[in-house]
Amino acid sequence: MPHVRSILIIIGIACCTLSAFSQPELTIESVTVNWPTIYVDFRQYCNGEPSYHGEKSDYSVFENGRPVKEFTLSMSNPHGRNEFSVSLVFDASASMQGDHRDWTKSAAHNFINNMDGVGDEAAIVWFHSSVNVELSLTSNKMSLHNAVDALPAAGATAMWNGAYEGIQQIVSGASNNVRAVIVLSDGADNSSTRTVQELVALANQHRVKVYTIGLGTGADLPNLDALASNTGGVFFHCTTVSELHSAYMDIFDRLISTDISTITYQSNCTDGRERVIEVMHNDLCGGDANAAWRYRAPFDTTGFSRIDISVLGDTLPPGTSTTIPVTAQSAGAPVESGLIFEISYNKAIANIYSVQLDGTLLENISPVIQLEPGLISVTIEDYLWIQGLDTLLKLRLQADISPPPPGETMISFDEVYSSSCNITSYNGGLFVVNNLSAPGIVVHGATEFCDGDSVTLEVSDGFTDYRWSTGDTAKSITVYSSQNVWVEARNSSGQLRVSSSVPITVYPIPQVSIAQPDTVIACNGDSVALSAEGDFSEYLWSTGEGSKSIKVDQSGEYVLQARSANGCWGESSPVRVVFHPAPAPSIVVTGDVAICYGDTTYLDAGAGYDEYVWSTGEQTRQISVTAGAEYWVVVRRFGCEGVSDTVVITTYPKPEKPQIVRTGDTLQCTIDGAAFQWFIDGIEIPGEISQTTVIQDHGRYAVRVVDENGCTSLSDPVVVTSVDGIPETLAFDVSISPNPGPGTFLLRVQSGSVQTYSVIIHDASGKTVHNLQLSDNSVSQTATIQLGDVPEGVYFLSVSSPTSQQTKKLIVLRK
Numbered sequence: 001m002p003h004v005r006s007i008l009i010i011i012g013i014a015c016c017t018l019s020a021f022s023q024p025e026l027t028i029e030s031v032t033v034n035w036p037t038i039y040v041d042f043r044q045y046c047n048g049e050p051s052y053h054g055e056k057s058d059y060s061v062f063e064n065g066r067p068v069k070e071f072t073l074s075m076s077n078p079h080g081r082n083e084f085s086v087s088l089v090f091d092a093s094a095s096m097q098g099d100h101r102d103w104t105k106s107a108a109h110n111f112i113n114n115m116d117g118v119g120d121e122a123a124i125v126w127f128h129s130s131v132n133v134e135l136s137l138t139s140n141k142m143s144l145h146n147a148v149d150a151l152p153a154a155g156a157t158a159m160w161n162g163a164y165e166g167i168q169q170i171v172s173g174a175s176n177n178v179r180a181v182i183v184l185s186d187g188a189d190n191s192s193t194r195t196v197q198e199l200v201a202l203a204n205q206h207r208v209k210v211y212t213i214g215l216g217t218g219a220d221l222p223n224l225d226a227l228a229s230n231t232g233g234v235f236f237h238c239t240t241v242s243e244l245h246s247a248y249m250d251i252f253d254r255l256i257s258t259d260i261s262t263i264t265y266q267s268n269c270t271d272g273r274e275r276v277i278e279v280m281h282n283d284l285c286g287g288d289a290n291a292a293w294r295y296r297a298p299f300d301t302t303g304f305s306r307i308d309i310s311v312l313g314d315t316l317p318p319g320t321s322t323t324i325p326v327t328a329q330s331a332g333a334p335v336e337s338g339l340i341f342e343i344s345y346n347k348a349i350a351n352i353y354s355v356q357l358d359g360t361l362l363e364n365i366s367p368v369i370q371l372e373p374g375l376i377s378v379t380i381e382d383y384l385w386i387q388g389l390d391t392l393l394k395l396r397l398q399a400d401i402s403p404p405p406p407g408e409t410m411i412s413f414d415e416v417y418s419s420s421c422n423i424t425s426y427n428g429g430l431f432v433v434n435n436l437s438a439p440g441i442v443v444h445g446a447t448e449f450c451d452g453d454s455v456t457l458e459v460s461d462g463f464t465d466y467r468w469s470t471g472d473t474a475k476s477i478t479v480y481s482s483q484n485v486w487v488e489a490r491n492s493s494g495q496l497r498v499s500s501s502v503p504i505t506v507y508p509i510p511q512v513s514i515a516q517p518d519t520v521i522a523c524n525g526d527s528v529a530l531s532a533e534g535d536f537s538e539y540l541w542s543t544g545e546g547s548k549s550i551k552v553d554q555s556g557e558y559v560l561q562a563r564s565a566n567g568c569w570g571e572s573s574p575v576r577v578v579f580h581p582a583p584a585p586s587i588v589v590t591g592d593v594a595i596c597y598g599d600t601t602y603l604d605a606g607a608g609y610d611e612y613v614w615s616t617g618e619q620t621r622q623i624s625v626t627a628g629a630e631y632w633v634v635v636r637r638f639g640c641e642g643v644s645d646t647v648v649i650t651t652y653p654k655p656e657k658p659q660i661v662r663t664g665d666t667l668q669c670t671i672d673g674a675a676f677q678w679f680i681d682g683i684e685i686p687g688e689i690s691q692t693t694v695i696q697d698h699g700r701y702a703v704r705v706v707d708e709n710g711c712t713s714l715s716d717p718v719v720v721t722s723v724d725g726i727p728e729t730l731a732f733d734v735s736i737s738p739n740p741g742p743g744t745f746l747l748r749v750q751s752g753s754v755q756t757y758s759v760i761i762h763d764a765s766g767k768t769v770h771n772l773q774l775s776d777n778s779v780s781q782t783a784t785i786q787l788g789d790v791p792e793g794v795y796f797l798s799v800s801s802p803t804s805q806q807t808k809k810l811i812v813l814r815k
Contacts, residue, residue, distance in 0.1 A: 023047045024284035028293045029260060030232035031277060034204040035270065035298055040263040040277060041232065043076075046285030050259040052078040054281065061263060062278040071265035077258045083119030084255040085137060085174035087166035088148075091185035091215075092126040094613050094634075096153040100186050100215055103241040108148045111248045117141050119176065123169040124148060127162025128155030129191055129641060137173045154613060154634065156641065159185050159220075160192035163199055163210065163227070171206045178255055179206070180233070182248070184213040188220035196227050203231040211251045213238060269421035272299025306331035307386060309341070310427040311395075311411050324352075324395040324411065328361065334387040339380045339424075345411045347374035349399070352411075356394040361386070367393075439463045439489040439499045444476075448505045450568035454480045457502060463489035465496075482506045507566035510536065514560055514575045523640035524581045527551040532572075536562035555579045583609060583642035585635045594650045596711035600624050601649060603631055611636040625649055652709040660703060660718045665695045667718065673705035679717075681798065682766035695720055700798055700807050702766065714765060717796060719807045732757075732806070734799050740811035745785045747797070754779055755801045761787070761810065762796045769795065787812055 025045040032039040040061075044051045054075055061068040088111070090096075090104060115122065117139055124135040124147035135147035166181040181203070203210050211233040212224040221237060228235040234254070236247035263279060275297055280290040308329045314322060326343075345352065351373065357363050361384055368379040378393070395411075412428035440460035447455060458476035459466050466473055467488045479485055484501040491497055515533040522528045531549035532539060541550050542559040552558060557574040564570070591601035604622045605612055612619055613634045625631060628651035633644045659670040669676060669691050678688035680699040695701070700717035732751035739745065749757055757774040769790050774781045787795075795810040 024281070024287040024289040026279065026281050026284065026289035026291045028277075028279065028291045030209070031293045031295050032204055032207060032209070032232040033295055033298075034207065036266050036268060038265055038267050038277070038295075039207065039232070040279060040293070041260050042263070042279060042291060043259055044261070044281060044284055044289065050076070050078075051284065052076050052259065054261070054284075058282055058284075059263065060280040060282065061265060062280075063267060063275055065276075068265045071263050074262040074264070076261045080258065081256040082178045082258055083116070083176045084178040084180065085121050085170055085176040086179075086255065087123045087125055087137075087169045087181045089162050089166035089181060089183045090124075090126045090151055091128075091157065091159065091162075091187065092132075092152045092154070093128040093157040093187060094154050095157070095187045095218065096151075097617050099241075101151060101153050103244050104184060104215070105148050105151060106241060107244045107248045109145060110245055111252055112141050112144045112148070114249070114252055115139070115141060115144075121175060123166070123173075125162055125166045125169065126151055127158045127165075128152070129158060130155075131158060131162045131165045133165065133169065137169060137175070153617075154615075156191040157185065157187045157189055158191035159183070159187075159189040160194040160196060160199060162192075164194040164202065167199065167202050167206070167208050167210070170208050171202070179208045180211060180251070180255055181208060182211045182213065182251055183224070183227070184215060185219055185224070186215040187218050189223075196223055199227055200230045209233040211254075212236070213244070213247050215239075215244065267297065270298045270300040271421060273297060304421050305335045307335055307337065307339075307424045308427070309339075309392065309413060309424065311343075311413075313411075321396065321398040323356070324397055326392045326395060327389060328384075328386050328392040329389040330386045334385060336383045336385055338383055339378070341378055341413055343376040343378070343395075343411060343413060345374060350397050352376060352395050352397050354396040356396065358394075360391045360393050362393050439487055439491070439497055441485070441487060441499050441502050443502060447502060448507065448566070450507050450566070451509050453506075454478050455504060457485055457487075459487055459489055459499075463491055463497075465490040469501075479504050480506070507564065507568050509568050510562060510564040510570035512536070512560055512562045512570040512572040514558070514572050516575055518573070519576045519578065521638050522577065522579050523638070524579050526579075527553045528577050530558055530560075530575060530577075532560055532562055537565050537567075538563040552577055553579070580638040580640050582640045583635050583637045585609065585633055585642055585644040587631070587633060587644050587647050589647060593648065594652065594709065595626075595628075596709065597651055597653050598626070600626050603633075603647060605633045605635060605644065609635040609637045627651060652707075652711050654711045655705050655707040655713045657713050658703055658705045658715040660701065660715055662695075662718065662720075666692055667695060667701055667703075667720075668692045669703045669705060669715070671705060674708045675706040677704045677706075679703070679766055681760070681800075682762050682768060698805055699800075700796070700805065717762075717807055719805060721804055721806075732799070732801060732804065734797075734806045734808055736797065736808055736810060739808075740813040742814045743786065743788045743790070743812055745787070745810065747783045747785055747799075749774060749781045749799055751779050751801075755803075757781065758800045759783070759785075760798045760800075761785070762798070763790075764794060764796075 023046070027043050029041045029043060044054070052075060054073070056073045059073060061071050088108060096104070112122065119139065121137045121139045122144055123133065123137045124144060125131065125133050134150055135143055138144065163181065163183045166183065170179045170181060199210065208231070210227055210231040212228040212235045214221045214224045214235070214237045216239060219237070225235040234251070238244040238247055267275070273296070274294055276292055276294050278290060278292045280288065282288060308331065309326065311324055311326050352371070355369050355371065355376065362380065365380065365382050365384070370377040410428050442458040442460055444456040444458065449455065456476055456478050466475055468477055469486045470477060470479070482505050484503050486501045487499045488496055513533045515531045520528050529549055529551050539546055539548055540561045543550060543552070555578050557576050559574045560572040561569055585605050588604040588606065589601060590604065593601065595601050602622060602624050607621065612621055614623055615630070615632045616623065628649050630646045630648050632646045635642050655673060656671060661668050661670055676689050676691055678685045678693045679702045680697070685693065698720055700719050702715050702717045704712055704714045706712050732749055732755065735748045737746050747759065754777055759772045759774060760768055761770040763769055770785065770787060772783060774783055790812060792812050792814060795812065796807055797810045798805060798807045
């Protein structure tokens with residue numbers, strides 16, 4: 001069956017020839033293959049400046065050294081700039097978070113800023129697990145900027161699907177002749193159903209150049225390069241934001257450039273062979289210039305003609321000569337082709353001593369023929385017209401006088417090369433040099449079969465005393481392996497004679513394997529492509545399908561049987577396909593979904609997943625949140641992706657800090673609240689839960705306010721030293737140094753009388769962090785306070801005597 005290979009490999013080689021009086025230069029920029037149409041884009045220069053002049057008669061085009069007689073020429077335009085239609089295709093997967101997305105937006109905005117806003121048009125397409133057309137083709141630069149700003153960064157990488165959609169946008173809606181797609185990615189494809197081959201075929205069919213940019217160290221550089229080079233585009237690898245800007249501007253300059261000319265022609269023969277295109281300018285600024293480019297034609301034998309070349313066998317007595325015709329036959333329509341082939345034979349049995357061309361197809365052609373003992377080489381460069389069956393040439397053969405047993409030779413053809421689109425077959429002939437009355441071999445079955453089968457050979461009647469080339473001596477034998485089998489037997493006159501050989505060919509059982517690994521993991525709802533490794537003439541899957549590749553969507557073991565061109569069947573080892581359901585994560589909330597400013601709630605996606613990506617960008621199983629927002633998580637297990645429901649966290653502000661106002665013996669909180677709690681010296685006053693409280697004793701009073709959302713705020717303490725009905729406290733002075741300080745402070749208390757003092761240090765919430773007693777028999781007492789293990793911040797130092805109390809602000813600052 002025909003074998004089709006659609007990949008086109010294009011390799012550029014540019015050169016030029018310089019005149020002694022000028023500097024002409026011709027360079028091929030790209031070759032686009034939309035079979036059978038070939039587009040050759042080139043530039044030409046005189047003394048380093050672009051040249052826009054040329055007529056078709058100034059140019060010569062060659063493919064593999066043969067002139068291309070029919071081609072069209074489209075010269076570049078020296079005036080103005082090109083208007084273009086382009087799809088900007090961006091990677092929006094999770095790996096683009098951070099710098100890569102910021103760089104991409106910056107470079108894309110710069111590209112859009114350079115568009116003319118009238119004729120230039122662009123579409124914005126992005127991909128992650130799926131593909132989204134954010135904006136169809138438009139010249140509105142503001143809309144394009146807004147679309148770029150909307151680029152997300154989450155999920156997997158369906159790069160080839162995204163690029164395919166970008167090409168489709170151009171094919172279906174482009175208004176300009178200059179058409180391109182720019183694909184940017186920092187990773188490798190892991191979610192697409194499309195392939196690079198499909199992209200190349202679609203782009204070349206509609207003459208859309210695909211430019212590719214690999215960002216960072218994780219990009220799939222080989223495939224991005226192949227996509228660009230096989231569609232006439234250019235590949236860029238960028239690792240900095242400046243390189244990314246330069247890449248986009250290089251592409252922009254190429255799109256608007258008017259110094260590219262194009263030669264278009266039709267090629268033929270899908271033989272899969274490499275071709276060399278050469279373009280020559282015969283009069284470029286007083287000199288000649290040329291450039292070359294290599295590409296590979298697609299391989300498809302469907303439309304090939306067939307040439308059969310054969311030689312017939314014969315039996316000759318020793319020492320005699322004969323003429324052997326070599327025939328060529330076209331199957332179907334006439335064929336025009338050149339030919340190269342070799343004929344080999346056993347020079348110990350016979351000798352081909354001349355080649356005759358009279359009355360043959362080569363009579364009026366001058367082929368190159370080389371005769372050596374055992375080998376003849378024939379090269380026919382001119383095209384032959386082969387119609388039906390005809391004699392190609394004639395061989396003169398002389399049999400040896402005394403050949404060794406079995407006295408035979410195959411006249412065989414080595415591979416025949418046709419210079420046109422043909423399938424060639426060749427069949428050799430068996431020549432036996434022997435006397436008459438030799439035994440015959442009767443064949444019971446086929447002489448060509450698969451390993452494991454056999455054939456039975458029997459000596460014809462009228463002979464006795466059998467000795468086979470296998471060593472057997474029975475009248476009939478069974479043969480299981482490849483070999484030339486002959487038999488020596490005695491005829492009725494008592495003479496030993498040798499038979500002609502019977503060639504037995506045993507074909508091996510083909511090694512069949514499935515290209516995919518032994519176990520393939522996929523997700524429910526997807527499908528898995530299974531394909532044969534190598535080419536066979538027939539396929540049979542365990543599903544009953546008969547194609548080379550199949551798609552399956554059910555778990556199970558799959559086996560492939562395949563038949564070789566020789567008709568032998570082989571069987572592969574099984575491939576196990578396992579489909580897993582998409583994970584369904586559920587977020588467990590530890591804490592409240594409504595929190596006050598500064599509080600924390602914890603979200604847990606659960607155990608058992610391979611990957612976690614939260615809406616915040618974090619990639620851990622659990623996260624802590626302090627801000628009000630919507631939260632969700634994308635998880636992956638066995639390569640399958642699932643998204644949780646959304647959890648909404650609400651954040652309430654804390655109430656403003658309350659102030660305390662004293663009126664007589666009553667203290668009042670200055671702000672309203674849903675609840676109150678009063679404190680004295682950092683201790684709750686039981687039952688004092690209203691907006692006011694009555695002073696009962698000397699001390700530091702504070703109030704905590706709770707609002708309707710349950711959020712709290714604590715006032716600064718107010719020191720009360722005088723109360724109606726309670727004696728006035730004795731005065732004393734308190735000093736602290738240094739203040740602020742790094743954690744070590746000197747406390748000095750000075751009084752007019754000897755007193756005992758209690759010292760307590762509280763944080764802003766009223767919690768005691770340090771305390772001590774001063775009881776020296778002195779009116780001036782000092783103490784060193786060590787707060788080396790407390791956090792930096794504001795603290796309150798209260799000094800109390802039996803009759804009085806003072807509070808000072810203490811600041812711990814270590815820098």
